[in-house]
Amino acid sequence: DWPEGDGFEVAFGGGRSNFMKQGTPDPEEPVKTSFRRDDRDLIAEWEAKDDHHKYITDLAGFEAEDFTGEDKVLGLFDNSHMQFDLDRADDPAGEPSLAEMTRAAITRLSQDPDGFVLMVEGGRIDHAHHAGNAARALSDTDAFDQAIAAALDMTSRDDTLVIVTADHSHTLTISGYPSRGNPILGKVDGGAGGGYMKAIDGKPYTTLSYANGPGACRAVGGDLVCTRLDLTDVDTTDKDFLQQSEVPMLSEAHGGEDVAVFASGPGANLVSGVIEENEIFQVMGRASGLVAAPATDE
Structure with a gap:
């Protein structure tokens, strides 16, 4: 309806x-x-x-x-x-x-x-x-x-406005200094055949991790263990691998930083710099003719 x-x-x-x-x-x-x-x-x-x-x-x-x-x-x-x-x-x-x-x-x-x-x-x-x-x-x-x-x-960008954005971010982070070409889902390497980089606990770590989420803990013999797993022999590129996280949570949370917004076509000039979320609605509304532009003195 x-x-x-x-x-x-x-x-x-x-x-x-x-x-x-x-x-x-x-x-x-x-x-x-x-x-x-x-x-x-x-x-x-x-x-x-x-x-x-x-x-x-x-x-x-x-x-x-x-x-x-x-x-x-x-x-x-x-x-x-x-x-x-x-x-x-x-x-x-x-x-x-x-x-x-x-x-x-x-x-x-x-x-x-x-x-x-x-x-x-x-x-x-x-x-x-x-x-x-x-x-x-x-x-x-x-x-x-x-x-x-x-x-x-x-x-055509001559007659079609395309806007790409997100409603929020997540706590995913890229860390360490992996060598160029190292798999994004892999462990941080030492470069030049130096093996894996190690954290102060002596264990390797992945390029990608979360600030919080389910990857902080794992089930071992019916118990929930939240000490960091040694990833040396773990295939972190497997599609089912959960990235390690700092704070244990059942579900990873949203992030709070600004998100990107990109635009192409008529009205794209209105999408630049830092803007409020509701301004995106105004741009789309005017492009579609469903929202009137503000009145002017002219």
């Missing part, structure tokens, strides 16, 4: 369990059921609108859809969150990448001569950081970067 306009043209993501009426088993994972507490079937309501309202659940359906036409497409590719990009290939039903979804969305939205508004979120970057898992966080950041590249490739 949306009081303005005729609704959205494309919406892609996970969260299928929030659209099915209560008690409904998931079509791909029947052991999981709807999160809803009422009998509304939002998927059925969507499809019942008319023949141009399409619903897809997997990669095959996504690839079969013609986004150059008039269809309005709802794509729900997972019961809950979509897969991390590192795990996407292991999904039995298949999921499109963030860049593929971005290209499909722009293809569909570009049919409107009056322009469009599209939001693309690399939402699982945040989830990986909360888990203290830098491998998946960096992989999903790369997937987001590919989506940005797709958006820039498919639009």
Whole structure:
């Protein structure tokens, strides 16, 4: 339900369990059921609108859809969150990448001569950081970067404003003096065949770590041990490795520093230096024509 306009043209993501009426088993994972507490079937309501309202659940359906036409497409590719990009290939039903979804969305939205508004979120970057898992966080950041590249490739800076930003940071830090070319997920090396650099506790440490998070502790024989693990024989580049952290927490916390904001296209000149978060809304609002510019004396 949306009081303005005729609704959205494309919406892609996970969260299928929030659209099915209560008690409904998931079509791909029947052991999981709807999160809803009422009998509304939002998927059925969507499809019942008319023949141009399409619903897809997997990669095959996504690839079969013609986004150059008039269809309005709802794509729900997972019961809950979509897969991390590192795990996407292991999904039995298949999921499109963030860049593929971005290209499909722009293809569909570009049919409107009056322009469009599209939001693309690399939402699982945040989830990986909360888990203290830098491998998946960096992989999903790369997937987001590919989506940005797709958006820039498919639009013109003469008539399309593209803004890239984040709503917060995390406590991930880059430390030590690893040699050039040392794996970003690896341990800090001494350079020139000198082995690993050692902290004052005599143990090697990784280039990436968190100020807080689950990587401070580990389960040993049913007990929680929070002394720092000797990483000498640990493969810290494994995608499941949790970076060590200083303060033990079940979930790593957000950071508090300013985040970057980048812009290209009409109105990009308004995005420079240090600005307040709400100013980004004003820039987007004016570019879309949904927010009036402030009145002047002229």
